[in-house]
Amino acid sequence: MxxxxxxxxxxxxxxxxxxxxxxxxxxxxxxxxxxxxxxxxxxxxxxxxxxxxxxxxxxxxxxxxxxxxxxxxxxxxxxxxxxxxxxxxxxxxxxxxxxxxxxxxxxxxxxxxxxxxxxxxxxxxxxxxxxENTAEFFTRGMATLVKPGQRVMVLMPGPNFGSVGERVKTGLSQMGCSTLVNGFVDNPGSVVKKIAAFRADCIIGLPVQVLSLARSSRATAHGSSISTNRIKSVLLTGDYVPLSIIRAIKEIWHCPVFIHYGMxxxxxxxxxxxxxxxxxxxxxxxxxxxxxxxxxxxxxxxxxxxxxxxxxxxxxxxxxxxxxxxxxxxxxxxxxxxxxxxxxDRVRGRSVVRLGSQEIRLDEMDEAVFKLDNMVDFQVTLVEATVATAGIHLLNVEFWSIPDKVQGLERKIEQALYKIPAIRHLMDQGELTINSIFASNAKLFSRPIKRSIKQERIKKKINV
Ligand SMILES: [Zn+2]
CATH class of the missing domain: 3.40.50.12780 (ANL, N-terminal domain)
Structure with missing residues (x-):
């Protein structure tokens, strides 16, 4: 031992x-x-x-x-x-x-x-x-990524007793760290400003949410952004972690990105x-x-x-x-x-839809799509439609990008998805069609839940 x-x-x-x-x-x-x-x-x-x-x-x-x-x-x-x-x-x-x-x-x-x-x-x-056992684990476990005296921004729920934010803060206070529990990210631009003002050394949050901050902070060219080499470490938690997200955050903030597993x-x-x-x-x-x-x-x-x-x-x-x-x-x-x-090892994504002999996996789509620069988040919906008497599967992708960086992303997302062997096979066989890829108007991160493929079934006649 x-x-x-x-x-x-x-x-x-x-x-x-x-x-x-x-x-x-x-x-x-x-x-x-x-x-x-x-x-x-x-x-x-x-x-x-x-x-x-x-x-x-x-x-x-x-x-x-x-x-x-x-x-x-x-x-x-x-x-x-x-x-x-x-x-x-x-x-x-x-x-x-x-x-x-x-x-x-x-x-x-x-x-x-x-x-x-x-x-x-x-x-x-x-x-x-x-x-108390939980806070003690956080004290010991966090020592791997923060030093006493450092400042930690927690993008998880708090401050009620027993919430993850409150327990992390309690655990980190034992190490002499200052902790700001922000809650989930609802607006990346404003959270980037808060991180800069707090002078955070470490950020803890959901993979997609922290990615949105890294990409937003790079897009903000003025003083309210997070300076290069400011962030010393990142801890991703709360959902499975795509490698493409780890790489993107490391590339922007030049810091180690750690994974926490827990529920x-x-x-x-x-x-x-x-x-x-x-x-x-x-x-x-x-x-x-x-x-x-x-x-x-x-x-x-x-x-x-x-x-x-x-x-x-x-x-x-x-x-x-x-x-x-x-x-x-x-x-x-x-x-x-x-x-x-x-x-x-890294936990695999749970969201999988089987179509014939193939599996449409969200974790594979995450690896392909989050690689694209300026991508912040996306939601995939798989629609099983009945057209006349025949069944057909349609893929709709709603995506969020850095504002003003939407140009050309639709085509890049389509190309990235087509490179996934299962999706390519289904498309080549005529069993799956990418129906629409569109930039979302909806507010970002209104539902910070585990990512999954949404499934719908429609029977009316549709335009493909
Ligand atoms: Zn080890």
Whole structure:
């Protein structure tokens, strides 16, 4: 578990490594049992059993859900595979029954809309203790990208207790950083001015929103913009991160761009890249991660499957083998920083529409379209239309660019999309037509949600 420093790379080990070693040593009273490979795994097994005991004792949902599970049968943390999964719909249907404390002990409730218009929202409950753990993770994890005394602009919601902005600010204040929690970006031009006035060293936000700021700041030629080399680091979070966005931000601000992986269910924080930027080191003292295949079996390192998470220290509403819906893999090689903590590769985009033998993937379109200079955001709508008796698929692209830089982008977007093999194949076969590409009049970022392909179905006669 202790890191092996690789001199040739000259990269400090992630600060999470030492923190997790200290945490596991302080909480786990016993010596590693024979057959368990590391102190961390012994600790994780110990905490898993504590979580299972708590959940069965206090939560009506888990009492029933974990019926028949014998803790003696769990001899290594890998035996977690004997336990049933928890799905998003369980959170929506039985959220309150999953609580292990009285509602009076809940310090924060987050309501999340699930997919589907009629689906009930998920509600995730946290105690004060759970929220303190989150801030502590942010203190340790952020040390990889900011130094004490630096100024951090957070483009995530705040300031209510337990919001991501508030928890990041609390975590960073422990490091002696000044933090301004702005909320999501609604107008890139005005946020660029705020960043310049605040003299931010670091920016934390959604990938597309931070890209819009970088491209807007470059387009603003006067003193209210962000000067070159002003920004020392960027952390992208809240959605999957296209490589094209990382490259574009690096090119404009000349700074390292880090990825954070996490969601409300992981207690906001989940994992963060170190200076080597080779995947997110996971918060393994609080969370046990698995990657599973479509049949629910754990996959080895390097194979892509669904990210599944078990909370090890959560007291309000523990999650046991929670299926996140995210797709990613654990990285196989040792991180150049030397840490043995598990690393999660970049999460893949979830938005995929299958047409015949082909997949139309938003993440592929993101890589192609965000490469185009002056692009800020776009929304793809796939329309299944019935013309006379025949079915046809039409692709509509509404896009946002830097003001006054719209010229020629329609054609470039069309060319970029046609270069994607699946789209080219469908177009060449006459199964897909790019129907319209147009600059949007709508206000930017009015809905800062996870990106997805919109789908519509129409039956009337249309002009193609
Ligand atoms: Zn590392």
């Amino acid at each position: 202790a890191g092996v420093f690789i001199e040739t790379m000259n990269i400090d080990i992630t600060p999470l490594d030492r923190w997790i070693v200290t945490r596991t040593a302080s909480r786990f009273p016993g010596e590693p049992t024979t057959g368990i490979t590391t102190q961390l795994e012994a600790y994780q097994l110990w905490m898993l059993k504590k979580t299972l005991t708590l959940a069965r004792e206090k939560s009506p949902f888990y009492r029933n859900h974990l019926k028949g599970i014998n803790l003696e049968d769990l001899r290594s943390v890998q035996d977690i595979r004997q336990l049933p999964f928890v799905f998003a719909r369980d959170l929506a249907d039985h959220g309150l029954q999953m609580l292990c404390v009285s509602q009076g002990e809940i310090a924060r409730v987050t309501t999340l809309q699930t997919s589907g218009t009629t689906a009930r929202p998920k509600r995730i409950f946290f105690t004060q203790h759970d929220m 409300t269910e992981t207690g906001l924080g989940g994992g963060v890249e170190c200076r080597a930027q080779r995947g997110c080191h996971l918060r393994e003292a609080d969370l046990f991660f698995e990657i599973i295949d479509e049949n629910g079996y754990p996959l080895p390192l390097g194979q892509v499957g669904e990210v599944t998470v078990t909370t090890l220290t959560r007291t309000g509403m523990p999650l046991i083998r929670y299926r996140t819906g995210d797709r990613a893999c654990f990285l196989e090689d040792l991180c150049p920083c030397g840490s043995r903590l598990k690393r999660l």
